[in-house]
Amino acid sequence: MAGIATTMTGFIAGRIRLVNPPRATATELPGGATLGHPGDSAQQQRVLSATLDLLALDAPVPLVKLEEK
Numbered sequence: 001m002a003g004i005a006t007t008m009t010g011f012i013a014g015r016i017r018l019v020n021p022p023r024a025t026a027t028e029l030p031g032g033a034t035l036g037h038p039g040d041s042a043q044q045q046r047v048l049s050a051t052l053d054l055l056a057l058d059a060p061v062p063l064v065k066l067e068e069k
Contacts, residue, residue, distance in 0.1 A: 005059070009034055009051045013063060022059030025051045027068040036068065043068060 036044035
């Protein structure tokens with residue numbers, strides 16, 4: 001089926017699995033800082049890049065756990 005490719009990122013892996021998106025990343029970052037800590041643009045770029053890179057993969061893709069804390 002053709003459509004618009006989607007991806008998401010979050011900080012609670014269990015909830016992401018319940019939603020079952022076609023592509024997703026999970027971090028151990030605190031709520032409100034899902035993409036990275038405030039002012040840490042390098043971390044934010046890593047999380048965003050890893051999440052957007054999933055768009056190049058055919059869905060479904062297993063949940064990707066990132067080592068960001």
